[in-house]
Amino acid sequence: FKFQFKNVEYSSGRNKTFLCYLVDVQGVNGGAAAAEGNTLRGYMEDEHISGHAEEAFFHQVLPEYDPQRRYLVTWYVSSSPCAACAAKLAEILRQRPTMRLKLMAARLFMWEEPEVQDGLRRLSVAGCKLRVMKPTDFQYTWDTFVEPEDQSYVPWEDIQENYEFYEEKLSNILQ
Secondary structure, eight states: OTTTSOOOSSOTTOOSOEEEEEEEEEOGGGOBOSSSSOEEEEEEEGGGSSSOHHHHHHHHTOOOOOTTSEEEEEEEESSOOOHHHHHHHHHHHHHOTTEEEEEEESSOTTTTSHHHHHHHHHHHHTTOEEEEOOHHHHHHHHHHHOOOTTOOOOOOTTHHHHHHHHHHHHHHHHO
8 A cells, every 4th residue: 555555756666556445326316225235345456357457346346237326436546547447437437327436546647648638538527526635535545445454554755745746737637
């Protein structure tokens, strides 16, 4: 977690994606789903799956879609999606109109590349709420998804400055 989620500007050596997720499934008229424990929680990393974590999520966690239900999906990811994953996610959101995806990224993947920027814009147009993880989001992610093994979360020195850097880049991309 501490290495992969660190929101550094240049992510040398950070070549996999960690995806922590929460999924709330609601029934017709906004009621809770019939199944007990209708909130799914977990994480994936693309090192242990075939393909990218974003696409694998829809094969392993939410392979079935019921248009009578509403899905509120929240992702905390170590890096924003690549261009290909952003395009696939935008298509999935168009095919699943009762699904809402909120994606919070620790850092932006290859944000200077035009095709990545286009992918993030298409994802936003498809209804995904994109934002950069705030310092408080790192604490929440640590508390919710990490098994700390007697370690505590300690924010790194430039966490706020790096957040502001990436927040400005994402804002400019989505304009």
